[in-house]
Amino acid sequence: MDNQSGKIQRAIICLLLLVGGATGLKDVKIKVPDMVRSGDDALLSxxxxLESASLYAIKWYRGDVEFYRYLPxxxxxxxxxxxQGIKVDISKSDNHDVTLVNVSRELTGRYKCEVSADAPSFHTAIKEAPMEVVDVPETNPTIVAERQRLPAGETLRANCTSGPSRPAPVIKWTLNGNHTRADVVIQFCPRLTD
Known part of the structure; x- marks a missing residue:
């Protein structure tokens, strides 16, 4: 019986070594731009x-919807x-990168990369990251002052308006190169337009 249990132990150790060494896939990292302007291209990497394994497949998803697959x-x-909304530039996409063309706000969301090693392991790993597509104002902000000239010490009343954007822009006031105190600035809620 001792000889039999020794054989079983050796078989288990060999099996563990084979399975442990068969994964072949490690260090999966995804790189997705945090923020992209609407209309620009986005490179996802x-x-x-794979260590000594071969690549079986790369799959890209927005949320849970697959939009690109690479099978070498x-x-x-x-x-x-x-x-809908996703346009892939095949000439700039491969087993590591996928290029999305002319992105729009609707493409804001989580993106996943799924990497699968080939046989015998078919080990698979998935990484994900968020991307936000922003609409920036098409023009510079405009400042309209109540009066064009003021004597020193007078209160300046002015309005700064930015063009449409999503998310709303953060407007900061400076006077003669110095930031103004927050208690002297009145912030109006952004007005969203479609």
């Missing part, structure tokens, strides 16, 4: 270490799935 052993290796 997924880096990984298939021809063509790229597949783009129709997802």
């Amino acid at each position: 997924c880096n990984y270490d 052993k298939e021809a063509p290796s790229h597949t783009v799935f129709p997802v």
Whole structure:
């Protein structure tokens, strides 16, 4: 019986070594821009270490909806799935990067990269990160003062207005290069327009 249990122990150790060494995928990292201007392109990157394993697939998702797949052993290796608002530049997309063209506010959300090693392990790892698409004002803010000239010590009454944007801009006042005190500035709630 001792000989039999020794064989079983050796078999278990060999199996653990095989399974432990078969993962082949580690250090998966995703890089997604925190913020992108509406109308710009966005480069999403997924880096990984397959060790000695081969790549089976890279899949990209917005939320839980797949929009891009890279399978190196298939021809063509790229597949783009129709997802409203998402346009992929195939010429700038590969097994690490995917380029989204002319992004819009609707593409704000969480993006996931799924990396799968090839047989025998098919080990899979998923990383995700948020991206916000912002609409910036098309023009500079305008300042309208109640009076153009003031004697020293007089109170200045002025209004600073920014063009439409999402999220609302943060406006800070300076006077002669110095930031004004918060208690002398009246903040009006942003008015949102569609």
